[in-house]
Amino acid sequence: MQCVQIIGYKNRGKTTLVEHLIGYFSKYHYQVAAIKHHGHGGPPLGWEKTDNAKHLQAGADFAGVQGENLLQIATNKEWNLDVILQLYTLLNVDILFIEGYKHEPKPKIVLIGEQEDIHLINKVSNLKAVVSSIPLEEISVPIFKPNQLEKLACWLLEQYTQNLLH
Numbered sequence: 001m002q003c004v005q006i007i008g009y010k011n012r013g014k015t016t017l018v019e020h021l022i023g024y025f026s027k028y029h030y031q032v033a034a035i036k037h038h039g040h041g042g043p044p045l046g047w048e049k050t051d052n053a054k055h056l057q058a059g060a061d062f063a064g065v066q067g068e069n070l071l072q073i074a075t076n077k078e079w080n081l082d083v084i085l086q087l088y089t090l091l092n093v094d095i096l097f098i099e100g101y102k103h104e105p106k107p108k109i110v111l112i113g114e115q116e117d118i119h120l121i122n123k124v125s126n127l128k129a130v131v132s133s134i135p136l137e138e139i140s141v142p143i144f145k146p147n148q149l150e151k152l153a154c155w156l157l158e159q160y161t162q163n164l165l166h
Contacts, residue, residue, distance in 0.1 A: 001089050002165040004156065005098040007124065008111030013146055017111065017131065018097045024153035025160075030094040035084055037100030081106075095160060107165045109152075112136065128159065 004021075006014045018034055025032045052074045055063035064073045073087075081104050088096050098106060102124060110120050112132035121130060121139060129142045131152065136143055144152040159165055 001085070001093050001096055002160055002163070003085070003096045003098055003106045004128070004165055005101055005104060005106045005108040006111070007100060007102045007108055008113065008120065009117055012111040012113040012117070013131070014099050014111055017109070017149060017152075018099050020149045021097055021153055021156065024150070025095055025157065028157065030160075031092055032095055032097070033088050033091065033093040034097045034099065035088070037098075095165075109156075128165070129155070 006018050006021075008014050015036075018036075022032050022034060050065070052063040052065050052072060056074060056076050061077065062073060062075045064071065066072075081098070081101050085096070098104070102120075105125050107126050107128045108124050109129045109131060110117075110124060110127060112118060112120070112130060112134060115134065118136070121127065121136075127141050129144060129152065130136065130139065131144045131146060131148075133146050142155060144155075
């Protein structure tokens with residue numbers, strides 16, 4: 001399974017990009033998955049009222065709920081990305097799009113929306129491409145504009161097929 005992290009600050013278009021990439025890879029019949037880091041502190045809203053939460057409060061190490069095509073698994077333990085990746089590997093995923101987790105070492109596409117975001121380019125590891133809505137000086141990775149998502153997806157598919165996303 002190859003992975004690509006999509007990182008950037010809030011309201012920079014991360015989810016829009018992930019949606020586009022999922023659609024692009026899916027049309028070529030790849031098994032595609034995504035995970036989003038909820039980086040705003042605390043569990044997702046409304047979580048505390050679920051049966052999963054009650055099971056965890058009662059002492060379960062893990063609690064799951066499944067219905068129709070949805071499966072949710074929760075734990076009181078810290079989920080780290082390596083454990084999550086192991087779960088996705090069990091699902092025979094070809095490519096996993098990871099939204100967030102800035103400090104993880106996976107290949108990254110950084111979204112730049114404002115001048116203050118530029119420091120991310122030098123701050124993150126394993127940078128593969130940048131999507132920027134502001135002009136940037138030349139850097140060692142491809143730069144795409146927000147209106148070039150199809151071009152970015154095509155480039156990324158080429159990277160994937162050459163097994164370069166490590």
